[in-house]
Amino acid sequence: MASETSAAAKRARPLSPHLQIYKPQITSVLSILHRITGVALSVGTLLLVLWIVAVAFGDDGFYAGYMSFLRSGFGMLMLFGWTVALFYHLLNGIRHLFWDAGIGFDLETTRKSGLAVLAGTAALSVAVWAAALAAGAR
Amino acid sequence: MTKLRTPLGRMRGLGSAKDGTHHWWAQRVTAIALVPLLVWLVFNVVMLTGAPMISVAHWMGHPINAALLAALVVALFHHAQLGLQVVIEDYVHCEAIKIASLLAMKGLCWILAAIAVLSIFRISVLVVFFKG
Numbered sequence: 696m697a698s699e700t701s702a703a704a705k706r707a708r709p710l711s712p713h714l715q716i717y718k719p720q721i722t723s724v725l726s727i728l729h730r731i732t733g734v735a736l737s738v739g740t741l742l743l744v745l746w747i748v749a750v751a752f753g754d755d756g757f758y759a760g761y762m763s764f765l766r767s768g769f770g771m772l773m774l775f776g777w778t779v780a781l782f783y784h785l786l787n788g789i790r791h792l793f794w795d796a797g798i799g800f801d802l803e804t805t806r807k808s809g810l811a812v813l814a815g816t817a818a819l820s821v822a823v824w825a826a827a828l829a830a831g832a833r
Numbered sequence: 834m835t836k837l838r839t840p841l842g843r844m845r846g847l848g849s850a851k852d853g854t855h856h857w858w859a860q861r862v863t864a865i866a867l868v869p870l871l872v873w874l875v876f877n878v879v880m881l882t883g884a885p886m887i888s889v890a891h892w893m894g895h896p897i898n899a900a901l902l903a904a905l906v907v908a909l910f911h912h913a914q915l916g917l918q919v920v921i922e923d924y925v926h927c928e929a930i931k932i933a934s935l936l937a938m939k940g941l942c943w944i945l946a947a948i949a950v951l952s953i954f955r956i957s958v959l960v961v962f963f964k965g
Contacts, residue, residue, distance in 0.1 A: 730920060733913075733916045733917075733920075734916075736913070737913040737917055740913060740945070743906075743949075744948060744949045747906075747949050747952045748948060749886075750886060750889050750952070750956055751951075751952035753959060758886040759886075778875075789868065792861065792864065823875060826879045827878075827879045828882075830879055830881075830883060
């Protein structure tokens with residue numbers, strides 16, 4: 696029995712797609728982007744926690760320091776990346792929830808919903824930043 | 834969902850991971866909760882852009898905002914913890930390092946969530962005593 700199992704294990708078995716061989720497709724690229732943005736958002740949550748903690752300390756100087764860090768070039772870049780990652784993960788997550796319900800699984804719908812996620816991410820990121828910059832300039 | 838499982842697996846209620854569909858289901862529940870909560874947060878953060886700390890404190894300390902923000906933080910860290918768990922399980926193959934990184938990641942998520950929730954509570958209390 697044990698030898699049969701090991702013989703079966705040695706048989707040529709189907710492998711996962713080789714990333715170096717497979718041409719990137721919208722489905723595979725958006726799939727790995729969901730994971731990458733998820734990890735990035737987990738790290739980016741530190742920005743939100745630090746914001747809450749800064750207010751809880753009630754120290755105006757500390758809060759102002761954190762705000763000026765976020766207003767710096769690097770801070771703005773992080774916040775912009777956070778916005779894009781958030782909207783991507785949010786919209787693609789909704790796409791995943793539809794799949795979980797068994798909706799939109801065929802290739803053409805998958806491609807179209809993927810493009811819609813990308814367009815929605817761009818539109819929402821630009822809209823939020825336009826609104827935030829307008830609010831911040833008050 | 835139950836149709837995807839074998840009769841024996843359903844009878845035992847657990848799979849090879851020993852937690853049945855709980856991980857999958859919890860990830861979906863937190864995802865659905867986070868959709869409206871994050872839309873609410875982004876809208877309010879945009880509104881608060883450039884506002885002084887005292888205005889932000891009054892916003893965070895408002896009972897409804899404090900409750901929603903705490904719910905968001907808990908759902909977010911639960912969701913992040915579930916997702917990061919799968920990433921670690923997929924890419925870390927050494928069992929000892931895998932378990933150590935899973936424990937460290939989950940511990941960090943718990944602590945950060947606790948810090949955020951207690952900070953929100955502190956802000957709510959302070960706002961009551963220093964109104965105006």
